[in-house]
Amino acid sequence: MSDIAITLNSQSSFVIPKLHNDRSNWADYEPRAKNAMGAKGLMKHAEGHARQPAPLILLNDVLMSQDDPTKPAMEEQLDSAEKKIDDYERNEAHTKHIILSTTSPRLSSKIKNLTTAKAMWDDVLVDVSNKSTLQQIDILDQLQEMHCGENSDANAHLLEVTKHFQLMEEWCDQLATMGAPVPKASFLVLVMKSMPASYRLMVQTIDTNSILAN
Template identity: 35%
Template sequence: MLPGTNSALFNIPKLTDDGLNWITYKERMLTVIGARGLMRYTDGHKVKPIPFVFDTLTKKLKKPDGSEPTESEVEDLDDKIDEYHQKDSLIKQQIFSTISDQLLLHVQRLGSASKIWDEVCKIHEGKTELVQIDFDANSKR
């Protein structure tokens, strides 16, 4: 049985403002996301389901082919949309709970978890190359 979403296993240290712990933070974050089975929400491979269109003339929903969806189809799609938002929000919460308020304010407007994660990565990837090079040089001494 997998641990619950509130498990201490999913707690990771905060990303420092200077990003010096980026390498270990990123590895821990991706491991937690993978353990939850949500990696597709982070890497952008999970696409948000498209809702049916409301036809203002007929006052009914329309499928992409123009036909009217059954009640079961509407419920199934609503469930898929709800599931997408719930899982995307789990990733955002995992990220938001481990970054500074300043960084959160910078990335929150991006919407999806994959866009937010991409931005956090973009901001920190270059910063840690020098730290990694310095660490490697010091460890060889």
């Protein structure tokens, strides 16, 4: 599934990764989706904070002024009210489009008939939080079994270590979004355990200094 580009203007755009069917990239998807919608002023629609404009009151087939309900609305009042409603409906539709186009076919099919962007976003959050206990165990197992290998090329090794740490952080973020966060102390132990044997002396020194500092 390819990423989705959300254009802000002719100079800039936000790229949102398509949310995988197994929600495995939620930790990457969520902040990018929020940033893209926030940059366009749409996040308040997803969270249900956007205020829907009140329509003008129709009395005897005449739209009345909101300032004085006993008088017909002036032309500029009609134009202003219509513009507010159009802007709200346009932004609501745009928010729903972003959510539907960046979620998996399974999830977008499930939420496509919901009437508001908030209802769609709420269902996405519920769907992500409903990952099974077995999936949490699988991710934790992968995290515990991670190991960064040795490499005599310093530059290549630095790149491998960087990617290694990034992947560990991503899996921790996934567990956190599933309601099973890894405690900081436990994560530190996993990081130390995953490093090559050549790091053992450095790890021991860091651990000793930490004990002495306490």
